[in-house]
Amino acid sequence: MRKEQQPDKTHHLYIMTLGVLAPYRNLGIGKALLEYVWSLVRQTPQTTSVYLHVQAGNDEALRFYKNHGFEIVGTVPDYYKNTTPTEAHIVRKTVGAASS
Numbered sequence: 001m002r003k004e005q006q007p008d009k010t011h012h013l014y015i016m017t018l019g020v021l022a023p024y025r026n027l028g029i030g031k032a033l034l035e036y037v038w039s040l041v042r043q044t045p046q047t048t049s050v051y052l053h054v055q056a057g058n059d060e061a062l063r064f065y066k067n068h069g070f071e072i073v074g075t076v077p078d079y080y081k082n083t084t085p086t087e088a089h090i091v092r093k094t095v096g097a098a099s100s
Contacts, residue, residue: 001037003044011044013037015052025060034068041095049094053079056087069093 002014015037020029041047054061056075070091079088 001040003047006048010046010048013041013044013047013050015050018052030064031068038095045096047096049092051090051092053088054091055080055083056085056089062089062091065091065093 002016004012004014006012018030018033018037020033037050041050050070051073052065053076054065062072070093072089073092074090076088076090078086080086
C-alpha cells in the first residue's frame, strides 16, 4: 500500500497488490485483507479514499470490490504490458469524513 498526501493535507491510500489464489477464494481471506486496510484507514483519519487498479475483464475481482463498496471511476488503456487485456479499471471507495 502507498499513502498519497494531497495538497489539502488529506490522503488517498493506494492498494498496490491484493490477491488470493483461486483455491483459497470464498474463504474470507480477501475480506480479512480489506479489514486490515480499513484498520489502517481508521488510524489515519485524514484518509479520504482507497483505490486500486483491476484488470479489465477480471469480473470476479470487480464483483468483490463492488460488494465491498468500491466503484469504477475510470479506465487506463495500456496499463498492463505483458497480458491481455491491457486495460485497467480504477476502483475507489470514499472513506472517512469524505464519505459522510
